[in-house]
Amino acid sequence: SSPTARSKSMVMGEASRGSCQPTSPSLQEGVLKAGWLKKQRSIMKNWQLRWFVLRADHLYFYKDEEETKPQGCISLKGSQVNELTANPEEPGRHLFEIVPAGEKDKAAMSHESFLLMANSQSDMDDWVKAIRRVIWAPFGGGIFGQRLEDTIQYERKFGPRLAPLLVEQCVDFIREQGLDEEGLFRMPGQANLVKELQEAFDCGDKPQFDSNTDVHTVASLLKLYLRELPEPVVPFFWLFLHPC
Incomplete structure (x- = not known):
């Protein structure tokens, strides 16, 4: 309808x-x-x-x-x-x-x-x-916009982890498929696919990337996750002490 x-x-x-x-x-x-x-x-x-x-x-x-x-x-x-x-x-x-x-x-x-x-x-x-x-x-969903500590604490129930599964998965894929890609982290990925992947991770799913997945889309997904963290990876306090 x-x-x-x-x-x-x-x-x-x-x-x-x-x-x-x-x-x-x-x-x-x-x-x-x-x-x-x-x-x-x-x-x-x-x-x-x-x-x-x-x-x-x-x-x-x-x-x-x-x-x-x-x-x-x-x-x-x-x-x-x-x-x-x-x-x-x-x-x-x-x-x-x-x-x-x-x-x-x-x-x-x-x-x-x-x-x-x-x-x-x-x-x-x-x-x-x-x-x-x-x-x-x-x-284990709702990770976009969630505190990094909360995500890590939940995922440690299933084994030792230093970074969220989404981050590890994106970084591993980019290392394998994207190091020679021109414009990595600069060129945007497929907006619709980024949104679909975000919603999948937010619903607690763990979608897998394959050889057909656009590396720019994965890079955009990783950037989106980092951008929506309530506190940046480099904490505000550190930025205050060491301004650019």
Whole structure:
């Protein structure tokens, strides 16, 4: 179906109030991300602007930033988050959905899906990545934007490791296939494939590269991972002491 039909048929069901955890004394405690999003109401299908707060494995929404009691929340455990394809006829509609656990194998138009709208493409990307980290972190995913120490700590459960598997895999492939490649780390890779590989690693998969894989794509994936680290490989403090 078209993105328009998909977005019109998918409505934002009201999240269960009873499943919300009590709010903490400090509204900022444990907050992973917060910001304004629009959610679609289940009956009227109109959009409501709400303040969303991502905390632990729940996404809470409030009437405004000052509210202490959430209007509702969405449990993210076992859920799936998807960006919806942009419709050229409706610019400015940056839509993504959260499919609750137990609904992923049902019809794509399930009324249990939660439809949300961000203000911009970059804002939507940030929300999707943050939510995806929460969903997949227990399975070793969500590594883009995750602290290096957290990724290493998880992967050490499966054996000694000095760097994330993604880094080792990219570096090994570049050493084997790309040392004689002109413009390495300068020429961009295939954007769609970089995004697919990023999403695969973020979902806890470990995709393999073969002889048909473009080395510039692998280099771009490695650069993207390093760029999204909360703290750079060369720490801020070291850069302060030794400015370029």
